[in-house]
Amino acid sequence: KAGVTQTPRYLIKTRGQQVTLSCSPISGHRSVSWYQQTPGQGLQFLFEYFSETQRNKGNFPGRFSGRQFSNSRSEMNVSTLELGDSALYLCASSLAPLTGVSYEQYFGPGTRLTVT
Amino acid sequence: AQSVAQPEDQVNVAEGNPLTVKCTYSVSGNPYLFWYVQYPNRGLQFLLKYITGDNLVKGSYGFEAEFNKSQTSFHLKKPSALVSDSALYFCAVSSMYSGGGADGLTFGKGTHLIIQP
Numbered sequence: 001k002a003g004v005t006q007t008p009r010y011l012i013k014t015r016g017q018q019v020t021l022s023c024s025p026i027s028g029h030r031s032v033s034w035y036q037q038t039p040g041q042g043l044q045f046l047f048e049y050f051s052e053t054q055r056n057k058g059n060f061p062g063r064f065s066g067r068q069f070s071n072s073r074s075e076m077n078v079s080t081l082e083l084g085d086s087a088l089y090l091c092a093s094s095l096a097p098l099t100g101v102s103y104e105q106y107f108g109p110g111t112r113l114t115v116t
Numbered sequence: 117a118q119s120v121a122q123p124e125d126q127v128n129v130a131e132g133n134p135l136t137v138k139c140t141y142s143v144s145g146n147p148y149l150f151w152y153v154q155y156p157n158r159g160l161q162f163l164l165k166y167i168t169g170d171n172l173v174k175g176s177y178g179f180e181a182e183f184n185k186s187q188t189s190f191h192l193k194k195p196s197a198l199v200s201d202s203a204l205y206f207c208a209v210s211s212m213y214s215g216g217g218a219d220g221l222t223f224g225k226g227t228h229l230i231i232q233p
Contacts, residue, residue: 004159006159042223042225042226043206043223043226045221090159090160092159092160104150104162104165105160105162105221106162107152107159107160107161108159109157109158109159110157110158110159112157
């Protein structure tokens with residue numbers, strides 16, 4: 001069974017631009033979560049989608065948004081990029097939503113975003 | 117709110133020696149506990165989980181973890197370390213009473229495990 005895939009793997013953008021990252025979950029997984037990983041802050045939850053609905057959102061500004069399609073694929077968008085948005089963005093899929101979760105999450109390799 | 121503490125930023129172990137990576141947690145109700153490993157420039161890989169039952173959980177690559185309810189700990193262990201075990205290890209916690217989002221699954225800050233030849 002194919003794992004979680006994320007595209008692109010690496011991205012360099014300029015301040016003020018916007019970016020869209022893509023995630024394809026494991027077949028049959030309907031929950032997709034996004035995380036931002038930085039050396040200083042560690043893993044920070046961005047948002048979670050289940051059955052095309054955003055179920056939860058972390059403490060990030062409105063510049064960060066996402067969506068999920070009927071095939072469970074998900075995209076996240078960051079508008080008006082700032083230098084501090086440079087990070088590894090990880091997508092994770094799971095069988096069930098994160099509420100009361102006992103199912104493990106499966107992570108993609110991440111997209112390394114560099115903002116200059 | 118639930119939380120996870122990994123008290124050591126880095127653990128150094130000689131190859132062939134046993135290793136322990138520590139994790140303590142705080143959560144409402146019975147915990148669901150997870151260990152993940154991250155190799156450089158890669159996503160997190162699931163190692164093992166504790167939901168209920170035997171306090172000693174066995175996982176991938178020879179790793180195991182011991183759940184201790186009285187000490188609210190879930191330490192990761194391996195009897196004999198390999199150089200290839202060098203990576204960043206994350207402990208995570210949830211429970212059936214967890215909400216969604218960040219409260220649904222909370223990760224620790226991570227521990228760098230360095231195995232010296």
